[in-house]
Amino acid sequence: MKWEDKDINSYLMEIYSLLLNEFGKQNWWPADSKFEVCVGAILTQMTSWKNVEKAINNLKNENLLKLEKITQLNQKRLEDLIKPSGFYKQKARRLKRFSNYIYKNYGCLETFFKSKETSQLREELLQIKGIGEETVDSILLYGGDKLTFVIDAYTKRIFKGLEIEIGKNYEEIKAWFEKELPRNLEIYKEFHALIVELGKRYCKTEPECEKCPINYLCEESKV
DNA sequence: ACCCAGGTGGCCC
DNA sequence: GGGCCACATGGG
Numbered sequence: 599m600k601w602e603d604k605d606i607n608s609y610l611m612e613i614y615s616l617l618l619n620e621f622g623k624q625n626w627w628p629a630d631s632k633f634e635v636c637v638g639a640i641l642t643q644m645t646s647w648k649n650v651e652k653a654i655n656n657l658k659n660e661n662l663l664k665l666e667k668i669t670q671l672n673q674k675r676l677e678d679l680i681k682p683s684g685f686y687k688q689k690a691r692r693l694k695r696f697s698n699y700i701y702k703n704y705g706c707l708e709t710f711f712k713s714k715e716t717s718q719l720r721e722e723l724l725q726i727k728g729i730g731e732e733t734v735d736s737i738l739l740y741g742g743d744k745l746t747f748v749i750d751a752y753t754k755r756i757f758k759g760l761e762i763e764i765g766k767n768y769e770e771i772k773a774w775f776e777k778e779l780p781r782n783l784e785i786y787k788e789f790h791a792l793i794v795e796l797g798k799r800y801c802k803t804e805p806e807c808e809k810c811p812i813n814y815l816c817e818e819s820k821v
Numbered sequence: 822a823c824c825c826a827g828g829t830g831g832c833c834c
Numbered sequence: 835g836g837g838c839c840a841c842a843t844g845g846g
Contacts, residue, residue: 656844681842684841685841686842688840689841
C-alpha cells in the first residue's frame with residue numbers, strides 16, 4: 599500500500615483504529631483533578647510515568663495536590679516530595695511558577711481555562727519558564743479538554759519512519775495532525791496515548807520494527 | 822555498570 | 835532555525 603493511493607487522513611485513521619484495536623482504550627490522563635493533570639504534565643518531562651506516580655502519591659498523601667497548597671508550600675519540602683520524578687529542583691521551581699501564575703491571575707484552573715480561546719491559553723502558558731510545547735498541549739488537552747494535539751518524541755520518531763513528510767518542528771507536526779485528524783477531543787486524547795504506548799513497546803532508540811503493528815506503513819522496517 | 826524515560830531552557834552558531 | 839548540554843531519579 600502507498601500513501602498516495604488514498605487520502606492521508608484515511609490512513610491516519612487506519613493507524614488509529616489499528617492501534618486502538620491492538621492496545622485498547624488508554625483513558626489518558628489518569629488523574630483525579632485538572633490540577634493533578636498539570637502537575638503530572640510537568641513532572642513527566644523526560645521521566646517515566648512510574649516515577650511520576652511516586653511523586654504524585656507523595657503529594658496526595660500529604661493532601662498537598664492542590665493549586666493553593668503548592669503556592670504556599672516550602673520550596674525544599676516540595677523538592678523532597680517530588681524527588682522520585684527526577685530533575686526535582688528544576689521541577690519544583692516549574693510547579694511553583696505555574697501554580698503561582700494561575701493562582702494570582704485567575705484564582706483557579708477552571709477560570710483560567712474559560713478565560714480565552716485555546717490558542718491564546720497556549721501562548722499564555724508558554725510564557726511561563728518550564729512550560730514548553732508538549733507540556734502546554736498536555737495541560738490543555740487532558741486538563742482543559744481543549745482541542746490541541748500533543749506531539750512527543752515517540753510521535754516524531756514513529757512518523758518520521760512513515761513515508762511522508764509531516765513537518766520539521768513541533769508546530770508544523772502538530773499542525774499536520776490537526777489538519778488530517780477529525781476535530782474530536784476523544785480522538786486527540788486517545789491517539790496521542792496510543793502513539794506513546796506504541797513507542798514504548800516498539801519504537802525506542804533501538805526500534806523493534808519486526809514486531810511493530812504499523813510496520814507495513816513504515817520506511818524504517820524496510821531497511 | 823550501563824541505558825533510558827510521556828522535555829525544557831540556555832547557549833552557541 | 836537547529837545542535838548540544840545540564841538537569842536527576844529509578845527501572846531494566
